[in-house]
Amino acid sequence: MQRYPMTPEGKLALEKELHQLKSIDRPRIIAAIAEAREHGDLKENAEYHAAREQQGFCEGRIQDIEGKLGAVQEIDVKTLEKNGRVVFGVTVTIENLDTEEQKTYKIVGDDEADFKINKISVNSPIARGLLGKNEGDDAKIVTPQGEVEYEIVKVEYL
Known part of the structure; x- marks a missing residue:
């Protein structure tokens, strides 16, 4: 059985999304389908087909989240030994040795990753090179532009 590593915050976000889908979105979609059925001929009813498509997406996402939550491996970095090692859940500051540019990333699970807010997936090339x-x-990290060498400046267990 595949396990899904996740921070406590990531697990909570998935639980909130699941609650939203089940208690708000699903009933809204069911009501839209019922309303569209009242309009008559279903073959040419665009509202009905759109609502059915939304229902399929919603049900698929519910199944996906429930599967992941059932196989979650919650890792709280705050409980780990703080030894300066890069592991899942840490916040790491790295410096490009060529440009001296520093970046800070938090290493998280696939569902939590958001590069815009510096959360990178544990499966990303950067994270794999740092772990x-x-x-x-x-650490030498292979990027699309070639190999880049970084120094690990700081590891934080936040």
Whole structure:
């Protein structure tokens, strides 16, 4: 059985989304289908087909979330030993050794990743290149532009 690593915040966000889908979106879609049926001929009823499509998406997402929550491996980084090692859930600051540019990322599960707010997936090339290394180590990461060397400046267990 596949396990899904997730931070407590990520698990909570999925639980909230599941609650939204089941208690608000699903009843709204069911009502829209019922209303569209009242308009008559279903073959040429665009509202009906749109509502059915929404229902399919909603039900699929509910199944996806329930499956992930059933196989979640919740990892709270605050309970881990703080030894400066890059592991799932840490916030890591790295410096590009060529440009001296620093970036800070939090390593999270696939469902939590959002590059715009510096949350990267544990399966991303950057995270894979950093995992297991310690504060002060250098890491070579293969990017589309080629290999880039970074220094791990700081590891935080937030």
